Amino acid sequence: MPSSPVLFLAAIAPDGRATFAPADPAAPHVRVDDLGVTRGDGVFESVGVVGGVPQSLEHHLARFARSSAMTDLPAPDAAAWADAVHRAVAAHEPRPELLAKLIVTRGVEGTGVPTGWVLVTPGADYAQARTEGVDVLVLDRAYPGDVTTRAPWLLQGAKTLSYALNTAALRHARAHGAHDVVFVSSDGDVLEGPNSTVLARSRDRWVTPPPELGLLDGTTVGRALAFARARGDRAEVDRLTVADLAAADGVWLVSSGRLSAPVRSLDGVARPVDAAAQAALLHHLLTVHD
Numbered sequence: 001m002p003s004s005p006v007l008f009l010a011a012i013a014p015d016g017r018a019t020f021a022p023a024d025p026a027a028p029h030v031r032v033d034d035l036g037v038t039r040g041d042g043v044f045e046s047v048g049v050v051g052g053v054p055q056s057l058e059h060h061l062a063r064f065a066r067s068s069a070m071t072d073l074p075a076p077d078a079a080a081w082a083d084a085v086h087r088a089v090a091a092h093e094p095r096p097e098l099l100a101k102l103i104v105t106r107g108v109e110g111t112g113v114p115t116g117w118v119l120v121t122p123g124a125d126y127a128q129a130r131t132e133g134v135d136v137l138v139l140d141r142a143y144p145g146d147v148t149t150r151a152p153w154l155l156q157g158a159k160t161l162s163y164a165l166n167t168a169a170l171r172h173a174r175a176h177g178a179h180d181v182v183f184v185s186s187d188g189d190v191l192e193g194p195n196s197t198v199l200a201r202s203r204d205r206w207v208t209p210p211p212e213l214g215l216l217d218g219t220t221v222g223r224a225l226a227f228a229r230a231r232g233d234r235a236e237v238d239r240l241t242v243a244d245l246a247a248a249d250g251v252w253l254v255s256s257g258r259l260s261a262p263v264r265s266l267d268g269v270a271r272p273v274d275a276a277a278q279a280a281l282l283h284h285l286l287t288v289h290d
């Protein structure tokens with residue numbers, strides 16, 4: 001019987017090998033002394049699922065492996081996780097769009113045994129952000145562009161469970177009448193959103209900032225750049241300033257689940273929403289899964 005949400009719990013060996021079994025999502029499963037709970041110590045992925053197809057799954061699993069390596073967690077068993085995602089999606093009642101979360105924590109303190117699961121839910125409703133666009137504040141992340149080499153322990157570029165800073169930035173934006181955030185570095189480089197990648201278009205040139213600045217290597221922006229190339233435009237990874245964003249013909253926040261949301265104001269200044277490009281980009285992101 002299809003249900004919602006759907007949970008598959010992992011049994012993870014110290015070398016990362018994993019086996020999964022369905023479990024009741026309404027029952028308690030995580031202990032109060034799990035380091036994922038007490039320290040936010042773990043990594044995750046959020047995979048968009050459209051028409052029953054997990055999008056960019058290989059890219060997500062590669063990033064899951066990188067985040068695990070950066071946090072000294074065992075290399076995830078990619079085939080087992082992929083299989084669990086497919087089984088959990090198949091067990092979920094059919095919806096046009098779903099979200100699959102893959103979670104690994106460092107486990108119960110003192111055991112050295114990671115905790116893990118896959119949870120598939122209907123996800124949030126992004127219709128308004130997609131069609132009307134989002135108001136964005138530019139906020140200082142106060143890290144330099146070489147943060148990943150200068151201070152690798154800050155784990156910039158890893159998708160860790162420590163998202164309290166990201167949600168704090170979003171609350172700050174909402175308290176100031178905006179929907180979302182674009183972070184800048186202490187050197188003035190445009191970085192990313194708290195849960196999105198920045199993409200800008202100026203005429204036929206689409207640009208996203210380099211992950212080397214300490215950004216999450218976005219899966220959605222990879223597919224968005226493929227869209228730009230497919231329409232004969234230039235797709236580039238390059239540094240951007242806030243002035244570049246203000247002058248661009250179109251600016252988007254892109255991420256799994258939400259896919260693409262045009263930015264309709266930056267720091268309270270209205271900017272054009274490229275409705276035609278948004279419609280075409282969103283169509284691509286909904287129909288091309290890799």
Ligand SMILES: Cc1ncc(COP(=O)(O)O)c(C=O)c1O
Nearest residue numbers: 195196197216218219220255256
């Ligand atoms: C900090 C950060 N940057 C970028 C992204 C976008 O990544 P993706 O397109 O793979 O969802 C996310 C996704 O949640 C994120 O948390």
